[in-house]
Amino acid sequence: MAAPNEITCSQLNRLIGTPECLVIVDVSIDPDFEADPFLIPGAFRHPHTDLSGLGARLEGRPCVIVCQKGIKLSQGTAALLRADGIAAEYLEGGNYGWRSDASRPRIPAAAxxxxxxxxxxxxxxxxxxxxxxxxxxxxxxxxxxxxxxxxxxxxxxxxxxxxxxxxxxxxxxxxxxxxxxxxxxxxxxxxxxxxxxxxxxxxxxxxxxxxxxxxxxxxxxxxxxxxxxxxxxxxxxxxxxxxxxxxxxxxxxxxxxxxxxxxxxxxxxx
Structure with a gap:
C-alpha cells in the first residue's frame, strides 16, 4: 500500500513543466550525486542535514523530496518537514526510479x-x-x-x-x-x-x-x-x-x- 506522502515518478512527470508542479528537492549525499550528476527537471540540491535552511528556502511551499532510492533520506526528510507543517512528499524509487524510464528527462548538473x-x-x-x-x-x-x-x-x-x-x-x-x-x-x-x-x-x-x-x-x-x-x-x-x-x-x-x-x-x- 502506497504511503500517503508518496508520489510516483509518473505522477511527478505529469506535473513537471506546469505551474502546479511541486518544489523538487534532491537530498542525495555527495558521493551518490557525484557518481550520477544529473537532476530531475526543476530540482535543486540541498543537504538533508540542514532542515532549517531547507524550510526557509521552501517558504512554506509544497515539495517533493528525492534521494537515490526513495528510502531513508527522502522519507525521513519529508517526514520532518511535515512535522514542521510543510506539505512534503517523497519520490517513490528516487533517482533510480526516475532514470529507469529513458523517456523521462534528466538535466546534467554541469549545464x-x-x-x-x-x-x-x-x-x-x-x-x-x-x-x-x-x-x-x-x-x-x-x-x-x-x-x-x-x-x-x-x-x-x-x-x-x-x-x-x-x-x-x-x-x-x-x-x-x-x-x-x-x-x-x-x-x-x-x-x-x-x-x-x-x-x-x-x-x-x-x-x-x-x-x-x-x-x-x-x-x-x-x-x-x-x-x-x-x-x-x-x-x-x-x-x-x-x-x-x-x-x-x-x-x-x-x-x-x-x-x-x-x-x-x-x-x-x-
Missing part, C-alpha cells in the same frame, strides 16, 4: 549556471518577442523556478553580463544563442537534456515563429501574432514575461496532450 544569491541570473535584449520569452519560460518551468531575467539595451547585454555575472542569451556570439537554423530555445533543450516529445513539438513552433518560417508550422503564425500583441500591450518587459508565462504554459499543454484536438461550430459536429 546549469552557478547561482547568484540562490538563483540563476540571465540577461538579454529588451523588448522581447518569441525566443526571449520562450527561453525564460523553459528555464523557470524546467531548470530553475527562481531564475531572474534582465532585459537591457542590445548593446549593453555583454557588459551587463560581465559586470553582474549573468548569463547572456539570444544575442550573437554567446553560448546560449542560435546555432545554424536552430533558435536559442533549441540550444537550451539540447544543453539541458530536455528533448522530450512535447518540448520538441513546442520547439518546432517556436523555431518557425522566431526565424520567420511561419509557413513551416501551422501554429507559428499564431504564436508570432500573439507575441507581437503582447509586446505592444506591455511596456514593461517583466510584465510581458509574466503574461508570456501563461501563454507558454498553454502551448506546452497543447504540445503534450492537446495537439490532436480541433474545433468547429456548431458544437458536436463530426
Amino acid at each position: 546549469i549556471p552557478g547561482a547568484i544569491e540562490g538563483r540563476t541570473l540571465w540577461v538579454t535584449r529588451h523588448r522581447p518577442k518569441i525566443d526571449r520569452i520562450a527561453c525564460p519560460w523553459l528555464i523557470r518551468r524546467f531548470v530553475d523556478a527562481r531564475a531572474a531575467f534582465l532585459f537591457v539595451s542590445p548593446g549593453e547585454v555583454i557588459g551587463v553580463a560581465e559586470r553582474f555575472g549573468a548569463q547572456p542569451f539570444d544575442v550573437e556570439d554567446v553560448f546560449w544563442s542560435h546555432r545554424g537554423e536552430a533558435c536559442t530555445f533549441d540550444t537550451m533543450l539540447d544543453e539541458f537534456g530536455l528533448r522530450t516529445e512535447a518540448l520538441d513539438r513546442l520547439a518546432t513552433v517556436v523555431r518557425a515563429a522566431d526565424t520567420n518560417r511561419n509557413a513551416d508550422v501551422a501554429e507559428a503564425a499564431g504564436l508570432l501574432a500573439i507575441s507581437v500583441g503582447l509586446s505592444r500591450q506591455y511596456r514593461d518587459d517583466l510584465e510581458q514575461l509574466e503574461a508570456g508565462m501563461i501563454l507558454y504554459d498553454a502551448l506546452f499543454r497543447w504540445a503534450r496532450d492537446g495537439q490532436g484536438e480541433g474545433h468547429d461550430w456548431p458544437g458536436g459536429r463530426a
